[in-house]
Amino acid sequence: MRFWILLQRDVLVAWRKKSNIYQPLVFQLLIVTMFPLGLGAGAQTLQKIAPAVVWILALISTLITLENIFKDDYEDGSLALYVLSGMSLPLAVLGKAAAHWLTTGLPVILFAPVIAVLLHLPSTAYGVLMLSLLIATPIFSLLGTVGSALIMNIKNGGMLLSVLIMPLLAPVLIFGAGAVLETTLGNNPSGHLSLLAGCFVLSLSLAPLAAAAAIKVNLE
Amino acid sequence: MGSPPSFYRITGYWLKPLLILAMLLMVYGLVDGLFFAPPDYQQGDSYRIMFVHVPAAWMSMFIYGIIGVSGIIAFVWRMKVAEAVMMASAPIGALFTALTLLTGMLWGKPMWGTYWDWDARMTSELILLFLYIGVMGIYSAYDDDPRKAARLAALVAIIGLVNLPIIRYSVVWWTSIHQGASISLMGGNSGIKEWSMLRPLLVMALATKFYYLYSMLHRARSYLLRTEQNKSWVIKQVIED
Numbered sequence: 001m002r003f004w005i006l007l008q009r010d011v012l013v014a015w016r017k018k019s020n021i022y023q024p025l026v027f028q029l030l031i032v033t034m035f036p037l038g039l040g041a042g043a044q045t046l047q048k049i050a051p052a053v054v055w056i057l058a059l060i061s062t063l064i065t066l067e068n069i070f071k072d073d074y075e076d077g078s079l080a081l082y083v084l085s086g087m088s089l090p091l092a093v094l095g096k097a098a099a100h101w102l103t104t105g106l107p108v109i110l111f112a113p114v115i116a117v118l119l120h121l122p123s124t125a126y127g128v129l130m131l132s133l134l135i136a137t138p139i140f141s142l143l144g145t146v147g148s149a150l151i152m153n154i155k156n157g158g159m160l161l162s163v164l165i166m167p168l169l170a171p172v173l174i175f176g177a178g179a180v181l182e183t184t185l186g187n188n189p190s191g192h193l194s195l196l197a198g199c200f201v202l203s204l205s206l207a208p209l210a211a212a213a214a215i216k217v218n219l220e
Numbered sequence: 221m222g223s224p225p226s227f228y229r230i231t232g233y234w235l236k237p238l239l240i241l242a243m244l245l246m247v248y249g250l251v252d253g254l255f256f257a258p259p260d261y262q263q264g265d266s267y268r269i270m271f272v273h274v275p276a277a278w279m280s281m282f283i284y285g286i287i288g289v290s291g292i293i294a295f296v297w298r299m300k301v302a303e304a305v306m307m308a309s310a311p312i313g314a315l316f317t318a319l320t321l322l323t324g325m326l327w328g329k330p331m332w333g334t335y336w337d338w339d340a341r342m343t344s345e346l347i348l349l350f351l352y353i354g355v356m357g358i359y360s361a362y363d364d365d366p367r368k369a370a371r372l373a374a375l376v377a378i379i380g381l382v383n384l385p386i387i388r389y390s391v392v393w394w395t396s397i398h399q400g401a402s403i404s405l406m407g408g409n410s411g412i413k414e415w416s417m418l419r420p421l422l423v424m425a426l427a428t429k430f431y432y433l434y435s436m437l438h439r440a441r442s443y444l445l446r447t448e449q450n451k452s453w454v455i456k457q458v459i460e461d
Binding site (some may be wrong): 146150151154157160163164166167168170171174175195199202206210213214217218220 | 350351362371376383390
């Protein structure tokens, strides 16, 4: 099936250029170092902001990678080939999103405990942290395809991409960081997680359509 | 009305009456609100900023609705007039949103003791401002091709319209210090009961609507002239003027 071929190709391309995979993680490590330097190294202060910081770092480090989802394909013309090949464009978008998630979202989830340790997040919250990121990182990738499709032929579109995507990600951040926060406070995070899952289902069903529409307008 | 030349011709007759109506209503509403409405029993005279704040807040949401609807029309039927209405509305809506935030901050300082508090309504109003900036940003990024720019901006507006309720309800999770809605049609316990306070508020709401119509049509007309500058009707129009 073409979906799998596209997915394989994209993962392979990302794997060949490994900096794509580890750069977001290095970026997270760099930024997380800034927090103790700026706030003072007191464990209690860090612990308080830890749920938010871990989450915002995951979000921002994904955000900086979104610009390139379609850019290379647009520039070397392969995007036009996807459209001409007659394969369903939303399905192609889904393939791109899946590949982006495998190469960016998955490493971010696996790396999250490292950031959490550095910020003294209570160990009881690790499971919920990774679970919330597991639900939310696909949303980043899916909405990312929309943003990336909108700005793929603009020079330096990264800032515009952030402006376009940030408002859409606000609910995801509220529910995701909220789930982790509730866990550290000893409450049940399942309400937040369910709403997060709702956001995932909604973006899974609508984002490929929106991205496909943007690609069509851009290639006209 | 659907074609740019007849839109341009017909709305030409509307501009002046709309402006006069907006100005008259605004002067009446402001004088009535600032001098004749009774002071509030809790907030004294400082509540009077409401006569600017609340109509501006209504307009900030109303105009986004207009942008979303005209965005759908522009995207599905590729109507040039809908594109013009959408892009003409965006800066006005963004300004009303900024005005809402600004007057809200000025009101918040004496009432809550702080200019800014991350409560639900302020935050969602701020996010609304980002949505406006997004629509205008994507349009200006494609300034070499206005039609493509307008279609992509329409797409951004539609995505924003779908997300607006989600953003709104997710943001309401925080406990709020914002006072309840000023007017409740269902006759709740909170809200304004006094007619002499309600009157200037409604007049101001009408005034901002007419001002928006005037300003939007003015902008939409210039937008059509600019994007259609090589068409014969524009050239004829310019020669006539």
